[in-house]
Amino acid sequence: MPLTQGRRSDTLLLDGLGIQPRYVLLGFPQNLWVEHVPGKLICGHVFGLLFNLLRHGASMKEQMDLCKLVELYGDDTNCRKALENLRWPEGILCPSCGSKKISRIVARNQFDCDSCRYQFSALSGTIFHDTHLPLHKWFLATYLLCESKKGMSALQMQRMLHTTYRTAWYLCHRIRTAMQETNQKPLGGTVEVDETYVGGKKRRWRAKSVKQVVIGIRQRNGDLRLIRAEDAKSATVQQIIKANVGSHVEVVMTDESAIYPWALNHMDSGKHKTVNHTRQYAHGDVHTNTVESAFSLLKRGIVGTWHKVDAKHLPAYLDEMCFRFNNRKNPYLFRDTLTKLVNTPNLEYKELTARVQEPAA
Numbered sequence: 001m002p003l004t005q006g007r008r009s010d011t012l013l014l015d016g017l018g019i020q021p022r023y024v025l026l027g028f029p030q031n032l033w034v035e036h037v038p039g040k041l042i043c044g045h046v047f048g049l050l051f052n053l054l055r056h057g058a059s060m061k062e063q064m065d066l067c068k069l070v071e072l073y074g075d076d077t078n079c080r081k082a083l084e085n086l087r088w089p090e091g092i093l094c095p096s097c098g099s100k101k102i103s104r105i106v107a108r109n110q111f112d113c114d115s116c117r118y119q120f121s122a123l124s125g126t127i128f129h130d131t132h133l134p135l136h137k138w139f140l141a142t143y144l145l146c147e148s149k150k151g152m153s154a155l156q157m158q159r160m161l162h163t164t165y166r167t168a169w170y171l172c173h174r175i176r177t178a179m180q181e182t183n184q185k186p187l188g189g190t191v192e193v194d195e196t197y198v199g200g201k202k203r204r205w206r207a208k209s210v211k212q213v214v215i216g217i218r219q220r221n222g223d224l225r226l227i228r229a230e231d232a233k234s235a236t237v238q239q240i241i242k243a244n245v246g247s248h249v250e251v252v253m254t255d256e257s258a259i260y261p262w263a264l265n266h267m268d269s270g271k272h273k274t275v276n277h278t279r280q281y282a283h284g285d286v287h288t289n290t291v292e293s294a295f296s297l298l299k300r301g302i303v304g305t306w307h308k309v310d311a312k313h314l315p316a317y318l319d320e321m322c323f324r325f326n327n328r329k330n331p332y333l334f335r336d337t338l339t340k341l342v343n344t345p346n347l348e349y350k351e352l353t354a355r356v357q358e359p360a361a
Helices: 037-061 066-072 076-087 135-147 154-161 165-179 234-244 259-263 289-306 314-326 333-342 349-354
Strands: 012-014 017-019 102-105 110-113 187-199 211-219 224-229 245-255 272-275
Touching (some): 066 135, 135 165, 154 165, 165 314, 165 333, 187 234, 211 234, 211 289, 211 314, 224 289, 224 314, 234 245, 234 259
Parallel strands (some): 187 245
Antiparallel strands (some): 102 110
16 A cells, blocks of 8 residues: 555655654654654654764764764765765766756666766766775775874785775775875975885895885975885986975975985075985984985885885875875865765776886986
């Protein structure tokens, strides 16, 4: 028997009880005093559902912690609703034609565009595209990578999320891809530049130690850039500095390595200050301790967390470290990372394993 048979269209018939939805909230205090117990239970249940929907809708505006994450996003329904709100804060738009005339296909968690008949979901065309992993595990993995100061290995993620190693590895790399920062502004003010080397030690069975060069540039009280370079020659370092340091820079501080006078010859010589590390670590406010502290964090991540980083994927780990470091004081880091996830194109597994990213030259 239909729920609305024999009743007005705005009246719901359930177990012989007539309840008009538009009067549920307005008449809720009066309904608490009705003598019919089932009526009170239904009104209270509907009110609770509406309250929870409002609560979940506003949760992304609060600072997130692990307990709150499990409470609010422990199922895929709430996760999907949160992704919809982050992807379309002004209302759902068709990604094909941009129309706002959308119909919801509830059974498949999809939308149908009334203008071009294109069918899509909140995950279509994003880093979540065609994923078989439950969304609440995506949320947990994103939170763990955001809050782990030295990163998290795929094996640790495998144990915590109860997945295969391949799934955990692929999941971490897709999140790292979304963490990559684009359209960065040139650094200015007081900038420190230094280089470090990442790779294995020289062994008896390996005649030559294969090291990867990482150039670090950090603005004091500002952002950090870690760039994998082809080598540590002056011409290479000069190109990296030109791409990341603006003309409005006040001073560039380095050690007394011979590569920097040539790498900075396009700048005013008065803007370049050096410190001799064979004698002292700092001379007043002239030092490179700020960028070296970032190198220390990177090395602790490689030695203590990841243990081994392939040279092909090293730029992805550098991007993750920079993103987390530059947003370390952001109370809404989890929400902002999810926003980047739903706005980043899909990365297929075959593309990830086949891609070879050339170092900066």
